Amino acid sequence: MTHTTPKRIERVPFTGDEKSTLLASLDQHRDIALWKLEGLDDEQLRRPLTPTGTNLLGLVKHLAAIEYGWFCETFGYATEKLWFADEDDMALSPDETTAQIVELYGRARTASDRVVADLDLDHLGTSWDGTTVSLRWVLVHMIEDTVRHTGHMDIVRELIDGATGDYRTTWQ
Secondary structure, eight states: OOOOOSSOOOOOOSSSOHHHHHHHHHHHHHHHHHHTTTTOOHHHHHOOOSTTOOOHHHHHHHHHHHHIIIIIITTTOOOOOOSSOGGGTTOOOTTOOHHHHHHHHHHHHHHHHHHHHHSOTTOEEEOTTSOEEEHHHHHHHHHHHHHHHHHHHHHHHHHHHOOOSSOSSOOO
16 A cells, blocks of 8 residues: 655745744645655554654654644644544554554644634643643644654654655755
8 A cells, every 4th residue: 555645745935924934844744754654555654663663654643643732632622532542642553544544644734724724823722731832832842743753754764665855856
């Protein structure tokens, strides 16, 4: 089974307002995460390649969970009921399909984008640990976290088939 990126990954604009720039950066790395799945079968996507069991599909599952948590839960937006415990958001059960995880990530992205569209960057919410945070801070944090995990995905992908890089084509 092969997986495709929903759109061509584009460079973050050199000019633009702060919110659009932050969201474009997050979108770029979200798309890179999905690109890391392309061309691999289910066994390869689930293959644990670190002592803790890190695998590509588990990382996408984690990214979906943290999108819902940081954007929706922090700002009081509805989130879908997740079928896994917080501490298991990278673990995969045999009945979880690749399509199910990729679709979960798509829904989480859509829900997060709705929060970003609705709120000003200075809008305050309450994080999972009770800390007051702004939407600006959440966007920056999600960029950091997504970049961190796409870096993990780059290493795991290289161990699977030697593929590396943040995207296979040049910027346009």
